Amino acid sequence: MSHPHTLKPRQLAFDPLAEKRKGPLNLWYYRRIADKSNFVEGTYPSDITLVNWPQNDFYLGNLHEVSETEAIRNFTRAKQLSLSLLYWLQTEAPRPDGGIGWKGLRMRKDIVGTDDGLAKYPYIRESRRIRAEFTVLEQHISTEARMEQTGKSKDEVTAEYFPDSVGIGWYRIDLHPSSGGNNYIDLDAIPFQIPLGALIPQRVENLIASCKNLGVTHITNGCYRLHPVEWNIGEAAGTLAAVCLQKKEPPRHIRNTQKLLSHLQLVLKQSGVELEWPRVRPG
Ligand SMILES: Cc1cc2nc3c(=O)[nH]c(=O)nc-3n(C[C@H](O)[C@H](O)[C@H](O)COP(=O)(O)OP(=O)(O)OC[C@H]3O[C@@H](n4cnc5c(N)ncnc54)[C@H](O)[C@@H]3O)c2cc1C
Known part of the structure; x- marks a missing residue:
């Protein structure tokens, strides 16, 4: 072949x-x-x-x-x-x-x-996606794009830091040929986080995205569509639903209220979900 x-x-x-x-x-x-x-x-x-x-x-x-x-x-x-x-x-x-x-x-x-x-x-391989409160873009996670933005070397560069992180993942941006006529795209990506904003739709209340349906683009779907990332997305979606029920608040309000967001992140951490890679820090 x-x-x-x-x-x-x-x-x-x-x-x-x-x-x-x-x-x-x-x-x-x-x-x-x-x-x-x-x-x-x-x-x-x-x-x-x-x-x-x-x-x-x-x-x-x-x-x-x-x-x-x-x-x-x-x-x-x-x-x-x-x-x-x-x-x-x-x-x-x-x-x-x-x-x-x-x-x-x-x-x-x-x-x-x-x-x-x-x-x-x-x-x-690639599903429909929500129009999310936050959409992960190539410039947040592609090695080349981040090197260009930050002037850092390949060894130093980190992905965009997401303060509303509900998990982590890592894989290449690996896109197979699409029915839209694009050929393979294969780019390096940096260990990244899963922002809560990508799980919350802009328009609909009380709907939480999971698996491949979160706020990513065609390009960033190429590395958020993998087993470990989807598992973490599912864990975050399930935990968010539980916290919404416990606090009697909709998902959007959890994200927009620092105290509730910190509570959700604590529950995730206590359940063993990593929210950041060791070297990912703001700034
Ligand atoms: C052919 C194929 C090739 C793939 N190749 C790759 C690859 O090379 N690399 C990679 O990383 N990923 C690959 N994937 C994607 C990967 O399989 C998924 O990302 C991963 O399985 C998603 O995990 P999940 O736990 O979110 O969902 P799932 O694995 O789909 O688990 C959901 C579970 O929920 C159960 N369920 C559904 N509805 C209900 C209900 N109402 N009540 C109770 N249980 C329910 C289902 O039976 C299922 O067991 C591939 C998938 C397929 C199908």
Whole structure:
């Protein structure tokens, strides 16, 4: 396959029989969800892997903001792309022994509970987002942008400090090709915080954003959409809801009242949620 950024040829392996750590990245192990060797013999007849690779990222159309007919068409095309990849793996993918195709590969309808063996619902990497009280921008967290703004070196630069922080996260700004026509974007980001303002909508009262729906942009979604960050966002959203009920105050009022905000942050800290990275300080 080609490198997603440079389009230069790139070698990845696909070999369910290989030892895990030999040679180039072996995609069989990339998202393997069951390793039969971890279980009592006979529990699993074979390993199980989840295939969500660049090869079956579908970006030729949208499921939202199109007619129902168009959405169904795109949904079907996305499924066909995954099935085409499977067919190629079964029939034409080169094998280390010089042969082609992995004949034993099969869909696990029994595991996913669908008639075609595909997931129950497509994974949508970037979701709709609220218009939030505060939106995290590239210039708050991108290494390059922060270096430009602050004149600091790569080693010294820190992300924008958010006094209403309800958690932390870190990942690259990693955007896959979009149905809007953008190619991969991959930029360095600095360890960042999750501002409470990004969980609170501008217009609606008593609605709290979670997972990918918070106040980020298309660009900053690229690093707030990851497991650890979403988990922290969920913890913060749940804690905020509990504090709102306890104090009988809406989320916006908690954020705008220093005493209540400090209380929420204390509850989070007491529950083990980190609110800042050790080196992130104002100024
Ligand atoms: C195919 C795919 C690939 C991904 N790739 C990556 C990746 O490479 N790297 C990465 O970091 N992230 C990746 N993600 C995203 C990652 O999985 C999510 O960010 C993460 O799982 C979000 O965690 P969460 O706890 O917020 O939500 P979830 O993991 O969705 O947990 C929510 C839980 O709530 C339960 N639930 C829902 N409604 C109710 C209800 N009414 N009552 C009780 N329980 C309920 C659900 O059953 C579920 O167990 C991927 C996701 C998918 C689907």
